[in-house]
Amino acid sequence: MIRGYTTPVTEISEKDFESLVTLALEEDLPAGDITTDTLFRSDELCKAELLAKEEGVLCGLAVLECIIRKTNANVVWKPILTDGATLSKGTVIGTLEGSLVSVLKMERILLNFIQYLSGIATNASKVAKEFPNLLILDTRKTLPGYRKLAKYAVYTGGGANHRLNLSEMAMLKDNHVAKAGSIQSAVQIVRNANPGKKIELEIDALSQIDEAMNANPDIILLDNFSDSDTEKAIERIKGNSPQIRIECSGGITPEKLKFLSRFQDIGVSMGYLTHTVKFLDISLDIK
Missing domain, CATH: 3.90.1170.20 (Quinolinate phosphoribosyl transferase, N-terminal domain)
Incomplete structure (x- = not known):
């Protein structure tokens, strides 16, 4: 991993x-x-x-x-x-x-x-030790000026680093998709303008899965998905687009981590690592 x-x-x-x-x-x-x-x-x-x-x-x-x-x-x-x-x-x-x-x-x-x-x-x-099959990711929820130190500390402890800053990787959210007109257009526009940069696409509903997979971002972020929808989304992405990585975020609790640990190589981003x-x-x- x-x-x-x-x-x-x-x-x-x-x-x-x-x-x-x-x-x-x-x-x-x-x-x-x-x-x-x-x-x-x-x-x-x-x-x-x-x-x-x-x-x-x-x-x-x-x-x-x-x-x-x-x-x-x-x-x-x-x-x-x-x-x-x-x-x-x-x-x-x-x-x-x-x-x-x-x-x-x-x-x-x-x-x-x-x-x-x-x-x-x-x-x-x-x-990271309790959930070794998950990719435990940090976020940009860090004290101003301490970003690199905090992410170094996460890595030192056995966690993983999400993007260090806004210049390092693209993350498309609902506002970006709305501006572009569709998920497909948003991913394509950003990819054409920034060749070689990874693109993460955030979705908040199971109904967006097919369009998200067709756009072929590097990562699909499942934001605040229920356990049932999370399981369905992971199965569909892994079955149809195994090249796309999967990340879960939003309201991550110990119970949610236990549920997600059923799956392999799923990223879980947690502001808790650095802001609490x-x-x-x-x-x-x-x-």
Whole structure:
């Protein structure tokens, strides 16, 4: 099973999050840290352990290195684990050694990034492991500026990536079809204008299946279909147009996932993976 429709986000680099780190530092340290700067000397040293406090999947360590560089901190990061590692309570992820003042100033910022991305990776891991025969897809329901990081976290956890942005792949919805005059015309117009780009067609009624298959998009999205209509649609598409991939979306519940897991190689897109995220409990234990 291919993990996604377009090129998956298998890694992140500093250009993907440097602006976010800059904003975070400006937000948290507009005029220094009055508590730390008052109570601690600049030459005091420490060793701190990045520690998991609950089970989950680790993600976001590259951001930590960027934070150290941008704060000119006299701190050395010594990783023990890498992104994608399975965490249990008490797992030591790595250590920071050096300036105590620098570690105290960056603590909340680095934890915010790593806890958030690890939370997304953990979300994706739980669903992907429970339903291994489904393609668990993310959406564009992400915090502005965090899109690539969030999709990287989904992939790290074992999920798959839908389109990264509006430029990467076409998705035809009812408004687009209405403008073109028909499903067939909409698919053909977009395909002629964008050769080589994948086209996904969203439909919301079983009565549209035949026209959708005849238009031959790369993917047909069944939006808010009932279980009965979902089963009929999948059988018809797989029986008549096996080259077209199938995706289900809209109101995806645990019960709906259990139903969909009867089928093989069905994509299920879930905004839940990135927009309903609990920070994974990770702490920085300063010695």
